[in-house]
Amino acid sequence: MDEAHADLPSRYRRSDGTIDTARLKAEISIAAIAATASTLKRSGRQLKGICPLHDENEPSFFVDDGKGVFFCFGCGAGGDAIALQSRLHGQTFREACLELAGAHRGATPRPTATARRPGLRTRPSGFQLARAEWRGAGGVEGTPAEAYLISRAIGHDVPPSIRFGRIPRFWRDDGRPGPRLPARVAAAQDVRGAVVGILRTFVEDDGRKARHGETRLSLGRIRGSALRLGPVAPAIMLASAVEDALSLRLMFPGATVWSTFGDANLPLVELPPAVRKVTLCGDADATGRAAVAAAAAALMARGIEVDGLFPRAGAKDFNEEWVLLHT
Numbered sequence: 001m002d003e004a005h006a007d008l009p010s011r012y013r014r015s016d017g018t019i020d021t022a023r024l025k026a027e028i029s030i031a032a033i034a035a036t037a038s039t040l041k042r043s044g045r046q047l048k049g050i051c052p053l054h055d056e057n058e059p060s061f062f063v064d065d066g067k068g069v070f071f072c073f074g075c076g077a078g079g080d081a082i083a084l085q086s087r088l089h090g091q092t093f094r095e096a097c098l099e100l101a102g103a104h105r106g107a108t109p110r111p112t113a114t115a116r117r118p119g120l121r122t123r124p125s126g127f128q129l130a131r132a133e134w135r136g137a138g139g140v141e142g143t144p145a146e147a148y149l150i151s152r153a154i155g156h157d158v159p160p161s162i163r164f165g166r167i168p169r170f171w172r173d174d175g176r177p178g179p180r181l182p183a184r185v186a187a188a189q190d191v192r193g194a195v196v197g198i199l200r201t202f203v204e205d206d207g208r209k210a211r212h213g214e215t216r217l218s219l220g221r222i223r224g225s226a227l228r229l230g231p232v233a234p235a236i237m238l239a240s241a242v243e244d245a246l247s248l249r250l251m252f253p254g255a256t257v258w259s260t261f262g263d264a265n266l267p268l269v270e271l272p273p274a275v276r277k278v279t280l281c282g283d284a285d286a287t288g289r290a291a292v293a294a295a296a297a298a299l300m301a302r303g304i305e306v307d308g309l310f311p312r313a314g315a316k317d318f319n320e321e322w323v324l325l326h327t
């Protein structure tokens with residue numbers, strides 16, 4: 001078997017070790033993938049919305065869930081669900097397949113593992129783009145990212161793993177970047193602390209959330225990684241959303257709080273061996289409790305001590321609790 005795909009669930013592997021893309025595509029919804037990046041409205045048999053891959057004001061992006069394809073009449077991008085996932089998140093074909101297959105315990109790639117077979121593609125990988133954009137970003141002080149954080153009451157004493165930059169939403173097929181837009185940039189760090197991806201949260205110049213297109217887009221490697229708002233410690237707090245982690249950090253001064261950029265990555269996050277205890281911090285609703293339960297099972301199976309924490313005072317998340325009770 002091709003060991004390159006060893007972390008793909010076996011039902012998506014053909015007997016010759018290659019990825020069973022037909023099965024993968026049959027089991028996932030391209031509309032669901034597109035819906036994470038654009039607001040779609042039904043238009044006949046298709047769904048229609050603002051293209052997440054180029055800058056536009058009138059919708060020219062179409063998704064046909066029955067056929068499992070997308071096409072944009074504005075920029076000409078098109079393809080299947082794997083291509084859409086890959087374009088939206090700057091992932092390689094393999095990374096996109098793993099993400100869509102929901103593979104567990106995805107190995108964190110070594111930087112050299114992103115080296116591509118010669119001639120396979122010319123665009124830089126999402127990993128490379130994320131690293132370059134991270135290096136080019138700067139501190140949040142006095143930027144729209146700080147204004148955004150202040151509007152959520154989490155703008156003071158922002159840790160250096162959060163930066164501000166003018167970052168493209170997308171790169172063209174020839175590798176040229178799309179328009180650079182203001183964004184809060186959060187570092188996705190692997191188990192050794194290396195930045196392997198970023199989460200872009202697009203904001204307006206006045207600090208409000210971006211009015212057009214998806215507000216949040218990841219780039220590079222999010223799976224298995226974490227935003228570190230404090231150093232490695234024997235006991236850490238782990239939250240799903242970045243805003244919740246920033247709020248918890250203010251509610252529990254001195255605690256190490258990390259974010260996994262979303263519920264899906266909560267059970268998958270790879271923790272350094274020095275971390276022995278994790279307090280899982282979830283939303284108050286059923287989704288949040290289910291995410292904490294899934295992560296608790298995964299971490300306990302790895303021998304990590306686990307407890308759970310949920311927002312108080314009827315707040316739905318920790319940012320709301322912070323705003324309600326502490327500011």
Ligand SMILES: [Zn+2]
Pocket residue numbers: 051052053054061072073074075076077
């Ligand atoms: Zn387009």
